[in-house]
Amino acid sequence: MKELAKAYEASKYEKEIYQTWEKSGYFNPDNLKSKGKPFTISLPPPNATGILHLGHATMLAVQDLIVRFQRLGGRKVLWLPGTDHASIATQNVVEKKIWEEQKKTRFDIPRDEFVRQVAEFAENSRGTIKNQMRCMGVSCDWSRDRYTLDAGLSQAVREAFVKLYKDDLIYRGKRIVNWCTRCGTTLADDEVEYKESVGKLYYIKYGPVTVATTRPETKLGDTALAVNPDDERYRHLVGKEFDVTLGKVKVHVKVIADKIIDKDFGTGVVGVTPAHSVLDYELAQKYHLPLKIVISKEGTMTEEAGIYTGLKVKEARGKFVADLGEQIEKIEEYKHNLSICYRCSMPIEPMPLEQWFVAVDKPFRLNWFKKTTLKQLSLEAVRSGQIKIVPDRFEKVYYQWMENLHDWCISRQIWFGHRVPVWYRKNIQNESEIYVGVESPLGDGWQQDPDTLDTWFSSSLWTFSTLGWPEQTKDLQTFHPTSVMETGYDILFFWVARMILMTKYILRQVPFRTVYLHGLVRDKQGKKMSKSLGNGIDPVEMIEKYGADALRLSMVIGNTPGNDFRLYEEKIAGYRNFVNKLWNICRYILLSVNDVRVVENVPESKTLADKWILSRFRQIADLVTNKIEDFQFSEAGEALYDFTWHELADWYLEVAKLEGEKDKILSYLLTQLLKLWHPYTPFITEVLWREAFGEKTGLLMVQPWPQNLPPQNNEAEKKFDVIKNIVIGIRNYRSENKILSTQVLSVAIIKADNLSSEASKIIEGLRTKVILVAQPESSWKKLEIGKVILAISS
RNA sequence: GCGCGCAUAGCUCAGUGGUAGAGCGUUUGCAUGACACGCAAAAGGUCCCAGGUUCAAUCCCUGGUGCGCGCACCA
Numbered sequence: 001m002k003e004l005a006k007a008y009e010a011s012k013y014e015k016e017i018y019q020t021w022e023k024s025g026y027f028n029p030d031n032l033k034s035k036g037k038p039f040t041i042s043l044p045p046p047n048a049t050g051i052l053h054l055g056h057a058t059m060l061a062v063q064d065l066i067v068r069f070q071r072l073g074g075r076k077v078l079w080l081p082g083t084d085h086a087s088i089a090t091q092n093v094v095e096k097k098i099w100e101e102q103k104k105t106r107f108d109i110p111r112d113e114f115v116r117q118v119a120e121f122a123e124n125s126r127g128t129i130k131n132q133m134r135c136m137g138v139s140c141d142w143s144r145d146r147y148t149l150d151a152g153l154s155q156a157v158r159e160a161f162v163k164l165y166k167d168d169l170i171y172r173g174k175r176i177v178n179w180c181t182r183c184g185t186t187l188a189d190d191e192v193e194y195k196e197s198v199g200k201l202y203y204i205k206y207g208p209v210t211v212a213t214t215r216p217e218t219k220l221g222d223t224a225l226a227v228n229p230d231d232e233r234y235r236h237l238v239g240k241e242f243d244v245t246l247g248k249v250k251v252h253v254k255v256i257a258d259k260i261i262d263k264d265f266g267t268g269v270v271g272v273t274p275a276h277s278v279l280d281y282e283l284a285q286k287y288h289l290p291l292k293i294v295i296s297k298e299g300t301m302t303e304e305a306g307i308y309t310g311l312k313v314k315e316a317r318g319k320f321v322a323d324l325g326e327q328i329e330k331i332e333e334y335k336h337n338l339s340i341c342y343r344c345s346m347p348i349e350p351m352p353l354e355q356w357f358v359a360v361d362k363p364f365r366l367n368w369f370k371k372t373t374l375k376q377l378s379l380e381a382v383r384s385g386q387i388k389i390v391p392d393r394f395e396k397v398y399y400q401w402m403e404n405l406h407d408w409c410i411s412r413q414i415w416f417g418h419r420v421p422v423w424y425r426k427n428i429q430n431e432s433e434i435y436v437g438v439e440s441p442l443g444d445g446w447q448q449d450p451d452t453l454d455t456w457f458s459s460s461l462w463t464f465s466t467l468g469w470p471e472q473t474k475d476l477q478t479f480h481p482t483s484v485m486e487t488g489y490d491i492l493f494f495w496v497a498r499m500i501l502m503t504k505y506i507l508r509q510v511p512f513r514t515v516y517l518h519g520l521v522r523d524k525q526g527k528k529m530s531k532s533l534g535n536g537i538d539p540v541e542m543i544e545k546y547g548a549d550a551l552r553l554s555m556v557i558g559n560t561p562g563n564d565f566r567l568y569e570e571k572i573a574g575y576r577n578f579v580n581k582l583w584n585i586c587r588y589i590l591l592s593v594n595d596v597r598v599v600e601n602v603p604e605s606k607t608l609a610d611k612w613i614l615s616r617f618r619q620i621a622d623l624v625t626n627k628i629e630d631f632q633f634s635e636a637g638e639a640l641y642d643f644t645w646h647e648l649a650d651w652y653l654e655v656a657k658l659e660g661e662k663d664k665i666l667s668y669l670l671t672q673l674l675k676l677w678h679p680y681t682p683f684i685t686e687v688l689w690r691e692a693f694g695e696k697t698g699l700l701m702v703q704p705w706p707q708n709l710p711p712q713n714n715e716a717e718k719k720f721d722v723i724k725n726i727v728i729g730i731r732n733y734r735s736e737n738k739i740l741s742t743q744v745l746s747v748a749i750i751k752a753d754n755l756s757s758e759a760s761k762i763i764e765g766l767r768t769k770v771i772l773v774a775q776p777e778s779s780w781k782k783l784e785i786g787k788v789i790l791a792i793s794s
Numbered sequence: 795g796c797g798c799g800c801a802u803a804g805c806u807c808a809g810u811g812g813u814a815g816a817g818c819g820u821u822u823g824c825a826u827g828a829c830a831c832g833c834a835a836a837a838g839g840u841c842c843c844a845g846g847u848u849c850a851a852u853c854c855c856u857g858g859u860g861c862g863c864g865c866a867c868c869a
Contacts, residue, residue, distance in 0.1 A: 006829075261869085273869095489864095557817090574831090575817090578817095657826095732836090735823070
């Protein structure tokens with residue numbers, strides 16, 4: 001007989017238990033004795049910017065649940081952790097810090113020195129976040145921890161770039177790209193966010209016509225006017241060229257006609273600004289119009305803008321509108337989407353720049369008999385069922401996005417990240433030479449491309465670069481394709497789609513078999529948690545207060561795949577209470593059972609209650625196994641919660657107090673219950689396993705998942721339910737009639753089918769305060785409970 | 795413009811073609827072989843609205859309303 005403390009204090013055990021796990025070596029699949037099939041999850045690497053937030057905590061809780069379930073199930077489990085250098089995000093944090101401390105921008109510091117500072121910051125953050133991850137109880141293999149800037153991963157990046165380049169799937173070209181004037185870099189299309197805003201639509205008298213625009217200052221860069229060919233109002237102008245004075249500036253335009261112009265929008269005439277609009281750029285190419293760049297990368301007006309040169313875009317707009325004066329016919333309110341940067345929320349300027357792109361629609365030879373494009377390859381991976389997305393509605397979302405995908409701009413003017421593996425020089429004849437390679441070229445005069453690669457380029461290789469590619473390592477053969485990719489739906493495009501694209505291209509394999517998407521964490525009002533709103537909950541603080549197990553439960557139970565969920569402290573506290581319940585179930589078993597030990601074989605059942613609880617256990621164990629395999633973690637957890645508290649604790653333990661001699665059964669139930677709970681609440685179950693069974697039995701984390709299950713016994717369940725209902729009925733009767741607990745009632749059972757001979761002991765014993773008698777008196781009240789009829793003395 | 799999600803108890807959310815569920819909160823009673831982070835009981839629902847299919851709809855179909863989201867467009 002052992003005695004546990006009255007209440008479980010998570011903070012007393014968690015650190016030590018985690019260390020025990022880590023020291024055991026079982027996080028590393030090489031040390032598992034299992035001969036099972038490999039099971040792999042690549043951890044979506046958190047950004048190296050700082051601290052663990054609830055989004056991370058959610059993904060860690062779900063992944064650790066899956067991973068521990070599979071490990072107990074005998075699979076050779078690898079959960080590979082890592083961190084992402086997150087170029088723009090990380091660089092931004094450091095830029096901000098430097099500005100606050102020294103009032104300097106990155107351009108005031110040598111590039112090498114700046115990169116060194118960012119790298120140092122990232123290194124510290126990585127250490128912090130990894131320790132915070134440990135607090136969650138993650139059973140990942142730290143010996144295989146990776147960082148996107150590791151030498152090996154950097155080599156993988158260069159190899160991938162070169163391979164794409166050789167297949168003509170990477171090219172350098174001048175295109176209108178998204179330029180963030182704050183971050184000083186280009187962005188991919190999906191890195192642009194849209195914010196609805198009410199702007200002004202200016203109608204400007206423009207030579208013989210009137211043109212509507214939301215951005216008057218860009219009209220300085222107009223080189224044409226466009227109308228619809230069917231628009232009779234303007235047909236006479238098509239093909240003509242003329243000079244127009246706009247305020248104090250002259251522009252020269254040619255009138256073109258194209259079906260793309262909407263007759264009914266504005267005046268039906270568009271001022272074509274090839275340098276600052278994607279659509280206009282396309283028109284310019286089609287009709288060979290000149291390009292006039294009036295906005296610079298810094299967000300100021302260029303020399304082409306005449307008297308407005310040097311002004312910021314907004315200032316130029318004000319001044320220009322003032323100068324236009326009477327030429328402005330009217331101003332309308334106009335709702336439109338403002339493009340902003342997903343990292344800094346500042347407006348995006350479209351502008352033509354020479355950048356590196358991945359060609360997604362260009363056919364290439366996949367093998368001897370098949371030509372395809374990166375886009376087709378990515379679509380097929382999901383359409384064919386090689387990859388399943390859970391919940392499946394996101395498959396449609398994936399198709400839609402993938403079908404709309406344009407060439408992917410991968411070069412960034414950021415300094416922190418993987419340098420583009422391209423070098424340039426002038427040869428003796430003064431011709432430009434270009435070298436693209438994994439290693440820097442030999443010989444003098446080579447200058448490396450100053451740009452770095454999109455951070456998502458390196459993370460698109462994550463599932464295999466972390467396993468050693470381009471080397472054909474044993475890990476790569478054993479653990480790839482990975483089994484499950486678990487992540488938030490918000491990075492389906494940024495990351496998941498690009499992993500599919502790159503992995504299919506480079507390895508001709510899928511990166512993973514199943515994509516499980518969880519929802520986003522929100523606060524109690526359903527708002528997104530953010531620093532600026534101050535509504536965020538710090539997971540580490542919650543762990544200190546309530547324990548990691550409670551936090552994990554609060555994120556897994558009551559949460560369905562792909563749907564956002566609300567998290568708040570009371571919820572976590574509620575699950576803390578449950579964790580304590582589990583502790584006390586064990587505490588009671590340890591107090592009442594003489595010889596507690598691991599029992600794997602199904603024990604003999606002596607009483608009806610025994611048969612009932614074993615039958616119920618059987619069903620719960622099956623359900624938990626099936627639901628977890630089917631990614632329904634919430635349903636499995638809820639059912640197990642209900643069984644543990646409201647069947648085992650509320651009923652069986654109470655009956656056990658009456659019947660006695662339950663050593664074997666209670667040992668069995670404890671053994672198996674701890675296993676079932678372990679994926680959800682690893683800390684407390686591991687503590688209880690050790691407290692109950694001792695260290696010689698080994699760690700719970702590598703025990704076998706419940707295998708020898710008792711038979712289902714419907715008959716026993718029905719019979720026990722009859723007794724339960726009688727007990728509930730009597731308690732209910734007492735409560736409704738406000739009968740004092742000191743008053744003992746007499747009860748006669750008048751009619752009852754299927755009533756077990758063991759019933760009377762239970763009915764009298766479970767705090768009903770009744771005495772069962774054979775014959776009722778005539779004055780007694782009748783009480784019907786289902787098919788049972790009782791008579792109760794009043 | 796195209797597409798998606800949600801709407802169920804006061805709150806947060808599960809769920810199912812057949813009697814509607816949990817946790818929290820509320821009310822009432824309680825020291826009982828472990829647990830007050832507890833025990834026992836209760837109240838609380840037009841399952842958003844209108845049609846349709848069905849013997850039967852909260853669930854399936856059609857249309858609508860409200861909230862949220864993604865993509866595209868954005869002169």
